[in-house]
Amino acid sequence: MARDIVIWPHKVLTTPTQPVTDFGENLTTLLDEMFEALKKAEGIGIAANQVGVPLRCSWVGREDGTFFEIINPQILERSGDVTLEEGCLSVPDQFAPTPRFHKVKVKYQDRTGAWHEVEAEGKLAHVFQHEIGHLDGQVFVELLAPLKRSLIREKMLKLQKTLGRRKKSGE
Numbered sequence: 051m052a053r054d055i056v057i058w059p060h061k062v063l064t065t066p067t068q069p070v071t072d073f074g075e076n077l078t079t080l081l082d083e084m085f086e087a088l089k090k091a092e093g094i095g096i097a098a099n100q101v102g103v104p105l106r107c108s109w110v111g112r113e114d115g116t117f118f119e120i121i122n123p124q125i126l127e128r129s130g131d132v133t134l135e136e137g138c139l140s141v142p143d144q145f146a147p148t149p150r151f152h153k154v155k156v157k158y159q160d161r162t163g164a165w166h167e168v169e170a171e172g173k174l175a176h177v178f179q180h181e182i183g184h185l186d187g188q189v190f191v192e193l194l195a196p197l198k199r200s201l202i203r204e205k206m207l208k209l210q211k212t213l214g215r216r217k218k219s220g221e
């Protein structure tokens with residue numbers, strides 16, 4: 051079953067996640083559930099804490115429309131400043147130019163525990179930074195100017211109230 055996506059601000063989104071140590075069936079199930087939530091929301095990436103699970107794993111979308119999982123990722127190198135229009139499944143319908151790096155070198159494990167190292171630029175580098183940010187407890191709105199951030203925060207608090215009401219009435 052697809053899990054619900056947690057809306058920012060929420061503690062699970064602003065707290066760094068714990069490393070994955072068990073590469074067994076539980077991880078496979080979690081990744082499957084995250085992938086369902088990602089497809090349902092038509093996103094290009096999703097982190098475990100976005101479905102309420104504080105573990106260091108995410109799905110990352112490639113430019114060709116395919117996806118792969120990253121587990122215990124680390125950014126090894128960053129270069130080139132760029133500002134990109136960014137949004138997030140946990141901050142629905144809000145987009146803002148956000149400062150990022152053009153290129154990153156990332157080390158991560160796959161679901162079997164095998165390590166990989168990739169250099170990415172452009173869109174893929176952007177998704178890596180966004181997802182690894184989530185795992186570090188950082189949502190993109192933290193990178194925006196304080197005024198912009200508080201405007202988005204107000205909107206999200208209202209949205210949380212609406213969604214809470216809907217849930218109660220069983221809509």
Ligand SMILES: [Zn+2]
Pocket residue numbers: 137138139140180184
């Ligand atoms: Zn996000």
